[in-house]
Amino acid sequence: xxxxxxxxxxxxxxxxxxxxxxxxxxxxxxxxxxxxxxxxxxxxxxxxxxxxxxxxxxxxxxxxxxxxxxxxxxxxxxxxxxxxxxxxxxxxxxxxxxxxxxxx
Numbered sequence: 001x002x003x004x005x006x007x008x009x010x011x012x013x014x015x016x017x018x019x020x021x022x023x024x025x026x027x028x029x030x031x032x033x034x035x036x037x038x039x040x041x042x043x044x045x046x047x048x049x050x051x052x053x054x055x056x057x058x059x060x061x062x063x064x065x066x067x068x069x070x071x072x073x074x075x076x077x078x079x080x081x082x083x084x085x086x087x088x089x090x091x092x093x094x095x096x097x098x099x100x101x102x103x104x
Contacts, residue, residue, distance in 0.1 A: 009058050013037035015094040032101040038091035046088040052102045055079040060095020
């Protein structure tokens with residue numbers, strides 16, 4: 001098929017009670033798409049990725065740290081991270097985050 005359609009992102013990952021869930025939605029030699037679902041207070045502590053990454057909030061709100069800054073992101077939020085940029089995310093409420101990893 002010459003395209004991949006995901007018409008219902010939020011339904012692809014239910015927010016777990018007191019936990020975090022990740023689902024790989026697409027992967028090929030250029031891009032890896034992962035949908036995360038976080039309950040309020042759940043986080044991914046500071047880490048890096050070996051490739052550039054895009055973060056897009058699908059639902060809810062997050063406190064994000066990147067580049068020495070800390071800021072909130074909601075459903076209109078989008079963030080580009082260079083490879084090896086330290087970052088972390090904390091869900092401020094039940095939330096979903098779409099991660100796009102850009103491969104070579």
